[in-house]
Amino acid sequence: MLEKGFSVPELAVPALPPTISWLPLPPGWWLTGGAILIAVLVLALFRFARWRRNAWRREALAALQHPHSVDSWLALIKRILLMHQPRTALSHTLSPEQFLQQVAIDPDLRQQLNAKYCQPDNQLDARHSARLQVQLKHWLETLPYV
Numbered sequence: 001m002l003e004k005g006f007s008v009p010e011l012a013v014p015a016l017p018p019t020i021s022w023l024p025l026p027p028g029w030w031l032t033g034g035a036i037l038i039a040v041l042v043l044a045l046f047r048f049a050r051w052r053r054n055a056w057r058r059e060a061l062a063a064l065q066h067p068h069s070v071d072s073w074l075a076l077i078k079r080i081l082l083m084h085q086p087r088t089a090l091s092h093t094l095s096p097e098q099f100l101q102q103v104a105i106d107p108d109l110r111q112q113l114n115a116k117y118c119q120p121d122n123q124l125d126a127r128h129s130a131r132l133q134v135q136l137k138h139w140l141e142t143l144p145y146v
Contacts, residue, residue, distance in 0.1 A: 053146060056083050060140055064133050070113055070122040073132065077103055083146055104142070105135045 060080055068076065074096050081090055081099055093099045096117050100110050109132050116122045124132065 050145070056080075057140060057143070061137065064137055064140075067129070070116040070124060071118065073124075074100075074113060074117060077136070080140065080143075084143065103136075104139045105132065109135070 060076065063076055078090070078099060081102060090099060095114075097110075097114050100113060103110075109128060112124060112128060113132075116124070
């Protein structure tokens with residue numbers, strides 16, 4: 001194949017350039033990194049604002065776990081409704097029948113809440129109270145975000 005004394009010409013093994021340094025980065029990478037950082041910060045601010053706006057929902061879900069009388073159940077429901085309606089619209093409802101129509105609970109629970117409102121014995125039994133907790137939790141989770 002190759003005779004003795006034959007050398008490989010320079011063109012067969014070209015001289016490679018030196019390796020490229022990673023630093024300093026070109027200006028385009030700084031701009032891309034800055035744009036990504038700004039986008040992440042804006043997204044984080046929007047998520048934080050949404051988390052703060054929904055503090056009422058977390059507080060209401062925590063309040064559902066405590067035992068309540070009928071009067072305190074109705075006060076909690078009215079406080080939740082105030083988050084979604086103007087105070088002037090809800091303040092015209094004098095009886096609990098009017099604002100309980102906007103809440104997705106069973107008719108028998110609605111009737112018991114109406115009957116025991118402002119009565120000396122205004123406690124629901126444990127079974128009805130548990131049903132009301134579950135239904136109010138579901139109602140809270142389906143309410144739109146404000």
